[in-house]
Amino acid sequence: MTDEAKKWYEAAAEQGDLYAMLRLSNKNDLCTVLEECTGKNSEEWRAHAVKVARERADKGDTEAMIVLFTAKQGLEWLERAAESGDSYAQQLLASAYKRGQGWFLIPGSREKAIEKWFKASAEGGYPPGMYLYANYLYEHNGSKEDVGRWLKKTAESGHIEALGGYALNIAHLPDSYGFPLDLVKAYGFTYLISNLKGGATSPEEARLNLPEIAKKMQPKEIELGISFAKEWEKTHPPLSYFDPIYGY
Numbered sequence: 586m587t588d589e590a591k592k593w594y595e596a597a598a599e600q601g602d603l604y605a606m607l608r609l610s611n612k613n614d615l616c617t618v619l620e621e622c623t624g625k626n627s628e629e630w631r632a633h634a635v636k637v638a639r640e641r642a643d644k645g646d647t648e649a650m651i652v653l654f655t656a657k658q659g660l661e662w663l664e665r666a667a668e669s670g671d672s673y674a675q676q677l678l679a680s681a682y683k684r685g686q687g688w689f690l691i692p693g694s695r696e697k698a699i700e701k702w703f704k705a706s707a708e709g710g711y712p713p714g715m716y717l718y719a720n721y722l723y724e725h726n727g728s729k730e731d732v733g734r735w736l737k738k739t740a741e742s743g744h745i746e747a748l749g750g751y752a753l754n755i756a757h758l759p760d761s762y763g764f765p766l767d768l769v770k771a772y773g774f775t776y777l778i779s780n781l782k783g784g785a786t787s788p789e790e791a792r793l794n795l796p797e798i799a800k801k802m803q804p805k806e807i808e809l810g811i812s813f814a815k816e817w818e819k820t821h822p823p824l825s826y827f828d829p830i831y832g833y
Contacts (some may be wrong), residue, residue, distance in 0.1 A: 598630065603641075603652040604831045606634035630715060631656065647671035655831060660686055667702055678732025679703040680771030687728045700725075707735060713827045714740040716747050740774070743822035745787050748774050749794075772810030773797050777818060785826065 606815060625633060635656055635697035641649035642662065648683035650666035651674050653659070660681060666674030679702035681687065682695055689695040702790035703721050706714025721727075736754070739747035755764045756771035781792035799807055 587823060590722055591753065601637065603634055603649060606630050606637070607652065607656060607831055611633060634739055636668050645669065650674065651652060651677065652831075667705070670709070672706045672711035672714055675706035675709065676701045676711055676714035677704065679714075679721075680715070697817055705789075707738075710742075711748075712742040712744040712825075715742065715746055717749070727764045733764060736762065745778060745781070745785075745824050745826050747779055748824065749787055751792065752778075752798075756801070757793070758797060768802050769806055769810045769813055772802060772807060773812075773817060775812035775815045776811055779823065781824060787826075 594608050598609055609625070610627045620706045634652065635658060638652045638656070638658075640650040642653055642665075642759075646664040647669050648671075650662045651671070654663035654666070654677070661682060663678050664687075665672055666799075667678040676682070679699050682699045682702070689693070700721060703714060703718040704802065708716035715735055716739045719732050719739060722732045733754070736747055736751055740751035751764075752771045752774035754760050754762055755767040756775075757764075757766050760766070772795070775791045775794050775798065779788050779795055782793075783790045802810070
């Protein structure tokens with residue numbers, strides 16, 4: 586962390602951003618690493634974050650409920666946020682149950698809850714929820730049509746990993762879900778990912794996959810794929826890994 590980062594976290598926290606408060610309160614983050622924070626120390630930021638979050642949560646603010654869960658104030662806050670229809674909270678809750686959090690007395694009820702909340706998050710339009718629901722269906726022998734449908738919806742939302750997987754499937758490298766062959770789109774999607782900056786693995790993999798898709802194509806089709814990519818980019822959400830706002 587740098588002094589510049591600290592400056593903007595503090596500016597955000599002073600204006601009420603709960604996640605910035607949590608970052609300033611983390612023992613492994615700014616205040617401790619830099620050994621200084623103007624104003625509140627890390628313990629004071631944590632107490633302030635919890636206080637403000639409780640006030641907002643009592644008024645129905647689901648983000649504040651998620652922050653309280655993140656600040657280790659209890660799983661019930663995440664359950665409240667999920668029950669209130671927050672699709673991010675629903676994905677977090679399904680993942681928490683999958684990790685073994687929460688109590689379930691009736692055999693099989695944990696698995697039902699995991700599926701319920703992944704599905705709710707997916708149907709709420711949250712891309713990581715869609716992606717994890719598709720994975721859940723795949724792992725639990727869901728129909729290939731359902732898995733493919735959610736993979737496609739997730740890809741169309743701009744989820745980089747889903748888009749890369751969808752591109753390979755419509756290029757039939759291989760096709761696991763019965764998609765029609767569409768080399769132009771497959772090349773276009775892979776081309777988009779290959780041009781991303783930032784050093785993550787997906788662009789590297791896409792650059793390796795491009796020649797494999799191109800082997801099946803004529804030069805004119807490759808040109809069409811690049812044109813398709815540029816037009817698609819204008820009308821769809823930006824590509825994203827959907828990293829959590831707080832966490833790693």
